[in-house]
Amino acid sequence: MPDSPLSASPYEVLGVPADADAAQLRLAYRRALRHAHPDTGGDAATFHAVQAAWELVGTPEARAAFDRGVRTTAPSDAPHDPFAPAAPRPRRDSRPLARSYGHPGGFSREQYLALIREWAGRGVTLDDPYDPALVRSAPRDIRHVLADALAEEETARALSTLGIAYTVWHDLATDAGGPGLPPKLDHLVLGPTGLIAIQSEDWGGPVALKRGELVGDALAGERPIRALAGRAKAVTRPAKVKPTALLVVVPDEHAAVPLEVGGTNRGAAVALARRSRLASAIRDGIPGSPQLGGVDSMEVRARLQATVRFA
Known part of the structure; x- marks a missing residue:
């Protein structure tokens, strides 16, 4: 399981x-x-x-x-909390990692800790807020916040393997979260295959692309691609650049195929990927997404570095 x-x-x-x-x-x-x-x-x-x-x-x-x-x-x-922050994994090779900025999953973990303590009640001491029994007993909306944090951390681990040609920003602040949505963009990846805005998710059930938007019973009315497009625009507009792709990443068992591409949104290719396919999908390039030359990539990186803020 x-x-x-x-x-x-x-x-x-x-x-x-x-x-x-x-x-x-x-x-x-x-x-x-x-x-x-x-x-x-x-x-x-x-x-x-x-x-x-x-x-x-x-x-x-x-x-x-x-x-x-x-x-x-x-x-x-030995007790093992599968939901607690994981210790850094030992590296198996010496190849350069992607340049990375920000704290993946940090905003969602802080939100989870505040919510779980509020739900437990004033005056109640939580010795371990990640205790599996406590997590299982919490309302679904609180568990979903923790699931998001775990998904973002897993995505960050995969993105770090892209190599030195790529730059990755995590937990970028944005005012385009929308009602009930976190005010941040999970990840932004820049490299020779484009500028890709990424949302890491775990809705607890399967999803699929249909007419440029995600569908599935677990979404409960959410429109993730539309929300992702708004966040990406809010983050990249101050730098006067545009994302070339919008990508939602989910656990492998929640996507029918490794990589599903479904049209465009504001000129950016839209895709859904299994987590295990993420790194290779970015290295290969999202179908329909324009690629960037070395000079263009350096210019975009400089503009983003001057404007991005972190949640």
């Missing part, structure tokens, strides 16, 4: 309350397995999700570990 604040818990996958006894849990597992099996009209993804849920809570030891927020695969069953 993916480590996402919006992922269904194993109890939700099996269709039982978290306090179900062992007999109820086993009965629910057998029933869910039978209904999800491809041979009985189910689908492979649901079948595998049921099996993964059972691995997490199917034995007393595994269930106790899951309820405590412990990964049984961690060394010595």
